[in-house]
Amino acid sequence: MTEPISPLTSSLADLDARSRDIFRELVEAYLDTGEPVGSRTLSKRGGLNLSPASIRNTMADLAGAGLLSAPHTSAGRMPTHAGLRLFVDGLLQIGEIAEEERREIDARVGSAGKRPEDVLAEASSLLSGLAGGAGLVASQKQDVPLRHVEFVPLSPVEILAVLVSESGAVENRLMTAPAGLPPAALVEAGNYLSSRLRGRTLAEALKAIQSEIAEKRAQLDETAASLVEAGLADWSGAENRSLIVRGQAKLLESVEASEDLERIRLLFDDIERKEDLLALLDEARGAQGVRLFIGSENPLFSLSGSSVIVAPYRNRDQRILGALGVIGPTRLNYARVIPLVDYTAQLVGRLLDGRS
Known part of the structure; x- marks a missing residue:
């Protein structure tokens, strides 16, 4: 008689040779067919040379160890997720791609x-x-080089930022308008960003633009500067x-x-x-x-x-x-x-x- 398998088996070292062979054959049969595997099916597969009764007893032990399960009332068994993990880590033979x-x-x-x-x-x-x-x-x-940036007012509280890449691709992004923003600030902010971003990606120009604004070298009025900062914050934090x-x-x-x-x-x-x-x-x-x-x-x-x-x-x-x-x-x-x-x-x- 074989020793009983400990519950929640976590390594192949816990399985004796017979249990390991039956476990491997069962998982391989399951992966081939997608169906629960019975002891009679395993006894007909080459390599085991065991009776269905002997296989059935070992399968019961493997189920008790948490490696196999029996769906519904089926007489067959299939590997649990823990069983599949044990098989993949210790018994799976991975070959070369065909x-x-x-x-x-x-x-x-x-x-x-x-x-x-x-x-x-x-x-x-x-x-x-x-x-x-x-x-x-x-x-x-892809963070592509840009050619032009334009801000289009949609409502008193919403702006559409239009980013045109060097290849001509257009990306539109909705923004919340800073409070008290005059129409002239939209043009000023767009012209400023277009001049700084032309031929560069946002990532390449971001730090220099932020530094200019922080040091008051951007020659932008306060409302235009706030729009540029809001745009940079929105675009750099966007899902990429x-x-x-x-x-x-x-x-x-x-x-x-x-x-x-x-x-x-x-x-x-x-x-x-x-x-x-x-x-x-x-x-x-x-x-x-x-x-x-x-x-x-x-x-x-x-x-x-x-x-x-x-x-x-x-x-x-x-x-x-x-x-x-x-x-x-x-x-x-x-x-x-x-x-x-x-x-x-x-x-x-x-x-x-x-x-x-």
């Missing part, structure tokens, strides 16, 4: 176009198609990250029961929470390689019970430009998807570095 997939990634992402946003959108779509989940990309919005999500429909392809449909609905809700999803991707930005979040390991997915595989992408100086990855059900093919995400992140980093 040559055919490498060529597809190179071709599609490499020919996406010259604009960084096109490269990122294609990477997100590609990951969704290859991995069977939704593709995610978080990026820094974008989130691209592609392939959410892919998540519906795995729906086979009403509880799956509810889980996917919750996952869609999670994806809509842009700020939380960006915060999750930010956690991966400091990693050297791929990071994996399984189910309740991140509060964002505590209800939908999903997995996220993410990696940062960097330029040649190893400065992080953003993060990309895949979100889907916990039965993602981790051994295949992890190298896909890793390779795509490296390629995107090289491409964006070459086009910046």
Whole structure:
């Protein structure tokens, strides 16, 4: 007889050889099919050479240790989030990306176009198609050189700031008007900013403009100066990250029961929470390689019970430009998807570095 497995097993060292083999076979079968796995099914898989009764007893011990669960009244078992984490950390064998997939990634992402946003959108779509989940990309919005700034009054309390880049792109931002602002101050402030920002990004000119105003060297009257300061504060504090999500429909392809449909609905809700999803991707930005979040390991997915595989992408100086990855059900093919995400992140980093 084998020794009973301690509750809440936290390492492979707590499992004897038989328990480890059965656990590995069960998780691999679950990831292959997405279905709970029974003892009779495992006995027919090569490598165990055990009776269904022996396997069933060990499965019960693994369930008692918190590594397996039995959904509803099914006779089969499936790994818990803790079980999946133990499997990924200790038993998962990650190979190289397949040559055919490498060529597809190179071709599609490499020919996406010259604009960084096109490269990122294609990477997100590609990951969704290859991995069977939704593709995610978080990026820094480009801080482009500006050509012209203009302030347009909309009401006594609201102003539209029009920022025109060197490429001709126009960005409109709403602002609250400083109290007692005369129309002439709008023109004065716009002319001042246009002269200081022309050919430079906001980040490049920000400190010099703030210094001029603070030292009264800006040659602006008080109301125009207050408008410029308000604009700089508003623009420099604005959200400068974008989130691209592609392939959410892919998540519906795995729906086979009403509880799956509810889980996917919750996952869609999670994806809509842009700020939380960006915060999750930010956690991966400091990693050297791929990071994996399984189910309740991140509060964002505590209800939908999903997995996220993410990696940062960097330029040649190893400065992080953003993060990309895949979100889907916990039965993602981790051994295949992890190298896909890793390779795509490296390629995107090289491409964006070459086009910046």
